[in-house]
Amino acid sequence: MHALTLEEAIDRLPLNRLARRLAISGEIPDRDGKTVRCFFPDRHAHGDRNPSFNFHDRLTRFKCHGCGLHGRGPDLVALVLGIEPKEAVRRFVEMAGGPRPESLPLATKTRELVLPADLHSGTEAEIFTLASLRHLSPHALALASGMGILRFGTVHGFRCWIITDESRRIAEARRMDGKPFPVSGSLGERKAHTLAGSDKSWPVGLHPRSRRPERFRRIAIVEGSADLLAAFHFLIKYEAWDTLPVAILGRSCKTLHPEALRSFRGRRIRLFPHADEDGGGLAAAKQWVALIPRGGSVRPDAFNFAGLTRSDGTAINDLNDCTNIHETDQPALAGLFHYGKSNNPV
Ligand SMILES: [Zn+2]
Incomplete structure (x- = not known):
């Protein structure tokens, strides 16, 4: 593959598209000179209420006239x-379609992930609504949002919460009202909708x-986006700060991304398989x-849920x-992230 130079990458990936892929919250301008609120409101005394941020030079440069970032x-x-900065250049070139890390089969990613145009990190109201819908701690959801895992x-056409991560390899949406997505085209009714271009071999998070x-x-591997949010809930509760929760979205996933397998190397790994009657989760x-x-x-x-009520x-x-x-079963959960004394080898 032809290696992109930085200049070529800058031409190829305009700032509006880059900002969307970075899941910037708030308005993203689509032309030079249009002024919006600064992407970094924390650098402003009043969150940049009078917009002072824009793009110029054919969407290749940004400047904030308030805080001076450019x-x-x-x-x-x-x-x-x-x-x-050096790592940022490498990542930027990669995002623009330059060389991917070697030994990564080219076939693993053929389509670009299609994220909603209004993807954002979540308002306080959205965090609280979702927390009450799913009986989760709002702090846990705020943490997941801060880590770039939970988006909205x-x-x-439905307002959704979305699970994704900075790899932009996969994203899954569920409705904020808790209802399933209706039948559309070849897709049947479904609780969770996987966004087009997703690579299911990537453990999201x-x-x-x-x-x-x-x-x-430590890495905690759970099944599905609902369990991923629950993992954040419990890792806050049990202060398991050295644990990174990730989710495999779909039991039928038969391969894991080679880069994911490399990331697992040297980590303690625990799985949280569903304890369903057919044994499919454990399989x-x-x-x-x-x-x-x-x-x-x-x-x-593996953590064993059998027998808990x-x-x-x-x-x-x-x-x-x-x-x-x-x-009465509450004490059993204290062992959720106690990797040392386990449970079941798998
Ligand atoms: Zn600024």
Whole structure:
């Protein structure tokens, strides 16, 4: 593949498209000279109420006349992701379609992920609405939003919460009113809608904003976006700060992205398979574990939900159900992220 130069990458990836892919919240101008609120309102005493930020030079440069920030695409990447300038240039060129890390099969990504135009990190009202809908701590949702994992936006005309990460390899939406998406085209009624261009082999959450996966000692692999939010809920509750929760979206996923497998190397890994009657959750977890190279690290294990009950007396099936656990079973959850004394090898 032809290696892109930085100048070519800057021509190829205009700032409005870059800003959308970085999930900037607030208005993103689509032409030079249109002034909007600064992308970095924290740098302003009153959140840049009188807009002072714009693009110029054919959408290749930005400048804020309030706080003085200015630069080109890689500078925006560095500011938003909080990474070093050199790394930001590499990431920017990659986002513009330049060379991907070697040994990554080209076929793994053929279509660009299509994200809603109004993708944003969530207002306080949205965070609280979702927290009450799903019985989750608003602090947990704010953390997931701050890490770039939880987003909000409009999908198929519905207001949705969206799970994605900085890799922009996959995104899944669920409706804010808790209802399923209606039948459309070849798609049947479904609780969760996977956005076009998604690569299901990528465990969503593995590429958080501003902190590399290598900085976490432990990884918690859950199934589905509802369990991912529940994982954030419990890692706040049990202060498991060295644990990075990720979700595999879809039990039928038979492969894991090679870059994900590399990120798992040397980490302690625990899975949280659904305890469904047909045993499908555990079977899927076993398949995923078989793909993870062992290479000296400790064998992954699994948390076992069997035998736990909800406050209404029905059986707990997954991590999401645990947010309504019966108080007599509450102590069992203290072991959720205690990787040392486990549970079940898988
Ligand atoms: Zn500014």
